[in-house]
Amino acid sequence: MNRDLQILAPWLKEIGAHRRYILPGILLILVTGLSGIALLAISGWFIVGAGITGALLATGVWVYFDIYIAGAAIRVLALTRTVGRYGERLLNHNTVLRLQQQWRVQVFAHMVRQPSRFVSQLRTSDLTQRLTQDLSALDALFLRIKAPSxxxxxxxxxxxxxxxxxxxxxxxxxxxxxxYGMALLGGIGGARYFSRTNGRLEQYHYGVLREHGQQYFEGLAELSAAGSAQLRQQQLLAAGNALTSAQAERLRRQRMLTSWVALWSGAAVMLLLGMGALLLVDEQTSVPHIALLVFAALAYGELLQNLPEQNGHWGGVVQAADELNQICTPTGNEPMVNYAPELSAAFIWQHIDLKLRGKAIFADLTLTVARGEKVALLAPSGHGKSLLISMMLGLQGWDRGQVVMGQSATHWKSNLGVVEQESRVLAGSIAENLRIVKPDSSNEELWQALAFADLAETVQQMPDQLQTLAGAGGYRLSGGQARRLQLARLYLQDPEFVMLDEPFTGLDEQQQNLLRARLEEWLANRTCFMVAHGEKALPPADAYYTLIQGKAESIETKLS
Incomplete structure (x- = not known):
């Protein structure tokens, strides 16, 4: 349990920081609960007292019973309970919304402070789970766990x-x-203890189900073509069954603990009745007093019945907080990239060693790109070409060696243009995709960039032209159109340093030849490092290298 509290500590701290909203909310819950108990207790006392009075009057005994004070008390308590209930819901939901707003901002703030390498390794399904289900699960920390307990x-x-x-x-x-101590022990402590495993499993399986579902529906066409759709369906069903099993086990234990609470609450009622009867014989109490306590005990026991369900969320909340902590906890600095403005070269990979999954990718690799030089690295797929670019961008670490930039960090990051192996297209319009690199660009500049990438005519034929939506991941565009959109973005950015990773992917031979010539002219006064599987997949370069046993070896003649 101490481990759970350590996981929840930063989130409990945030709740404590909102105590000007939290304390009035708890006070209103307390007033509502107290009014409910008092209402039932006084109602029971009133009913019993009125019954006794009526019986005595029927036998001719003169009895004075003031119904007005009791009736007024009942009305006041009923009104207080109603006002308190709606007041605490209004105040507490406002508090939770404030917390959710702050938590979302904090999670985003922590994410952008994380090293690029860390963020790039997060899957879309993971981010979706963290920012939706996990943050929503934290609602229960105050509303269902802390305040009711x-x-x-x-x-x-x-x-x-x-x-x-x-x-x-x-x-x-x-x-x-x-x-009642035993009832609280089961309703709070027992529910939290038993939910530690099943609640966390339930939250985990929910994330797995979301991941498999997202992968299945997004890649349904590819899975069907590869004959793997049925396997993915089985994985999806298995994840759903695992989630259902975890939920069923949590609910089973919740019912068990609810019975435990009912047992001890009932024992308290029976004890009050039995001992009240003994005290009544000794004339140490009265029947209305017994009724008042019994009805108060019944009302309090009814309130306790909710505790196992409320505290049963403990495991899920801990799991959600643990997963969010992994995003929010600093993971250290980015890979050691050194910036040396006085360096004559543009950038250098120096004595780089890298092993991935036990396989040596680079072994004492050294490669220098001079200022204004265009260097091409040619190697088959799987040899680590793209990893060198990832190192430059801080997305990939290494085991030994160093990467040195021949400029300041600010100058490097503001003057670098990259075309990655995978076309990165946002769900917005074509204009929005281009203005990522130059927000103040005019429509005329956008058309010039599209013309450079041989995409202007295609966009002009679209009904909405520049406002045409590309769709999530560019699904409304063909692969070649998405690639040319990325090249148009590079042209619009007009960077000093350029990195190209298979820039002509998805283009036919005619488009490749056209864009190769245009890129050759455009790169004339720029520093460029480019990688591909063959020479024809790149614009002309000043120097060519290949990878042999993890080292960069110069190629004296261009490959055919």
Missing amino acids: VVATLLLLVVIGAVSLLYQHLFISISILLC
Whole structure:
């Protein structure tokens, strides 16, 4: 349990920081619960008292019974309970919305401070789970766990005080405290303990189900073509069954604990009745007083019945907080990229060693790109070409060696243009995709960029032209159109340093030849490092290298 509290510590701290909203909310819950208990207790006292009065009057005994004070008390308590209930919902939901707003901002803030390498390794399904299901699960930390448990404990003190006041018997007070203490132990402690495994499993399987579902529906066409759709369906069903099993086990234990709470709450009621009868024989109490305490005990026991369900969310909340902590906890600095403005070269990979999954990718690799030089690295797929670009961008670490930039960090990051192996297209319009690199660009500049990438005519034929939506991941565009859109973005950015990773992917031979010539002219006064599987997949370069046993070796003649 201490481990759970450590995981929840930063989120509990945030709740504590909102105590000007939290404390009034808890107070209103307390007032609502107290009003409910008092309402039922006084109603029971009133009913019994009125019944006794009527019986005595029927026998000719003159009895004075003031119904107005009791009736007024019942009305006031009913009104107080109603106002308190709606007031606490209004205030507490406002508090939760404030917390959710702050938590979302904080999660985003922590994410952007993380190293690029860390963020790039997060899957879309993971981010979706963290920012939706996990943050929503934290609602229960205050509304379902903290506040009800605190209020139930405080109300126990009120009930024990009433028992002590009306029965004035230490043994009875201690016995009632023991009964309700056992009920609280099961409803709070037991529910939290048993949910630690199943609640966390439920939250975990929910994430797995979301991941498999997202992968299945996004890649349904590819899976069907590869004949793997049925396998993915089985994985999706298995994830759903695992989630259902975890939920069923949590609910089974929740019912068990609800029965435990009902048992001890019922024991308290029976104890009040039995001991009240004994005290009544000794004329140490009255029937209305017994009724008042019994009905108060029944009302309090009804309130306790909700605790197992409320605290049953503990495991899921801990799992959600643990997963969010992994995003929010600093993971250290980015890979050691050194910036040396005085360096004559543009950038250098120096004595780089890298192993991935036990396989040596680079072994004492050294490669230098001079200022204004265009260097091409040619190698088959899987040899680590793209990893060198990832190192430059801080997305990939290495085991030994260093990467040195021949300029300041600010100059490098503001003057670097990259075309990655995978076309990165946002869900917005074509204009929005281009203005990522130059927000203040005019429409004329956008058309010039599209013309450079041989995409202007295609966009002009679209009904919405520049406002045409590309769709998530560019699904409304063909592969070649998405690629040319990325090249148009590079042209619009007009960077000093350029990195190209298979820039002509998805283009036919005619388009490749056209764009190769245009890129050759455009790159004339720029520094460029480019990688591909063959020479024809790149614009002309000043120097060519290949990878042999993890080292960069110069190629004296261009490959055919």
